[in-house]
Amino acid sequence: MLAIITNIPTPYRTAFFNVLNEELLKINESIHVIYCAETEPGRHWKFSPQENNYPYTFLKGLHPEFKNFYPHINIGLTACLKKLKPQWVLIAGSWNAPATIKVLLNKKKVDSPIVFWSEGHFDAQVRSNKYVDLLRKKVLKSINHFVVPNIKSKEYIHHYNSEAIVDFLPNTVDEDFFSLSPKDSKIESRNRKNLPLDKIIIVLVSSLDSRKGVLEFYDAFKKSNNDNLYVVQIGTGEFYENLKEKIVKDNLSNHYILTGQLEAKDVREYLISADIFALPTKSDPNPLSPIEAAFLKKCLLVSSKAGNAKDLISENKNGWIINEINEEDLIKNINKIAETERSKLEEMGEKSFEIVSASFTRKKAAQNLITFLQRIKK
CATH class of the missing domain: 3.40.50.2000 (Glycogen Phosphorylase B;)
Incomplete structure (x- = not known):
């Protein structure tokens, strides 16, 4: 099983998770998505359970707001992972999210390879000073495996962790909807x-x-x-x-x-x-x-x-x-x-x-x- 930890459900991620689960089932594996919250300010997507063709869990927690930063503090995350006993853990979120830090601090209890799905790159940095940079480097150097959506994100990871093993995982769209049909003119x-x-x-x-x-x-x-x-x-x-x-x-x-x-x-x-x-x-x-x-x-x-x-x-x-x-x-x-x-x-x-x-x-x-x-x- 692949356990995926992410902040909230989004339409483009939900659709990808459906396909990913289908492909994993072909090799007798599956996914279980752990959501830290149901939604965040400024997000207008409605969660439709029937569209999620994979097991998922919504964690209970606290959800404070700090100027475009919405940390989710989930007490039961480690317990949930210990219960699932996944073959792998994929963290899809920011390097400083409470869920990311919690999983990294409890590596031994989780006892599974951890992969970080990172979209960060230098042109997209919102907060940066020497103290934040030192903390970022410490967190990213504690992870061995990464998947990233583009070349700039790969360069970014290798800047902070030169020994990281990085592979390509793009964010995807609804290619069926956004493709031309014979009727289109x-x-x-x-x-x-x-x-x-x-x-x-x-x-x-x-x-x-x-x-x-x-x-x-x-x-x-x-x-x-x-x-x-x-x-x-x-x-x-x-x-x-x-x-x-x-x-x-x-x-x-x-x-x-x-x-x-x-x-x-x-x-x-x-x-x-x-x-x-x-x-x-x-x-x-x-x-x-x-x-x-x-x-x-x-x-x-x-x-x-x-x-x-x-x-x-x-x-x-x-x-x-x-x-x-x-x-x-x-x-x-x-x-x-x-x-x-x-x-x-x-x-x-x-x-x-x-x-x-x-x-x-x-x-x-x-x-x-x-x-x-x-x-x-x-």
Whole structure:
């Protein structure tokens, strides 16, 4: 049995756990997921028991809040692990989460190989000073095995623990939902969404806040060669009204629209309409939206600050990586898009699909994890 410890249920993890359990059952193993809490502030997913095709336990505990940090203090975690007697323990969470620290302090009682599923990298660090860094290093050096979603996360782990054994485990998306069917048509989707047929359409999906670089992208778009470009910005947040006013003031309503927050089916429709997906983030551990866009065969423009940019983009073959979120780099990349033939963008989108199909499906991710676990049996 593989015991997985994680903070709360999320739709993308639940779906992956279902596939992982199916693959483990083929070798007479299974998973048991231990959740530290049912939800956290700002999370709007509803837990549906019928969607979880694997055993799970919700631990009782205390759940204080500290400025975007939500530690879960679960008294019964060690007892739960001792009862389950797992073959392996996979910790999916932050290095300083109480659950992580508790498992590491009770290694002998747990008596199973411990694997840490880490998404951290230097561009995504929120808290860092020499004292935090020393503690981080101490924790990460106490773990032998890691799985990470991207190259930047692997480099990060080896910075703190040069002897760590690290394998690749990407976060996955619903590749069936975010894949083209024979019924899908870019032209029909544009008509349904009242989008121009004669322009290159760039779609951005993110919260509208400073971390996502949305104002910088808009200002660069305004100064770029944008006559044949059209932008759809999906999402909401603190900059929504600001952007709305800027678009009207700059007379760009025929080139730049805000949709607000949308249901998944509408996000999919806009992505089908698009020629290119853009994510000018300033900090993102491992964003899922470019993976979704790649399954829909979109050319990608992603910031180097996104953890999986190098894993998803082969430069000039299926998109471009923005080095810095500044005016010069953004204008340069937006102009590249404007100067690229739409047929070429279509070819680049096909390449995006090849890349994610090779490594980012749930089944391949599950099989890769199982192979890794089998190498470290106790």
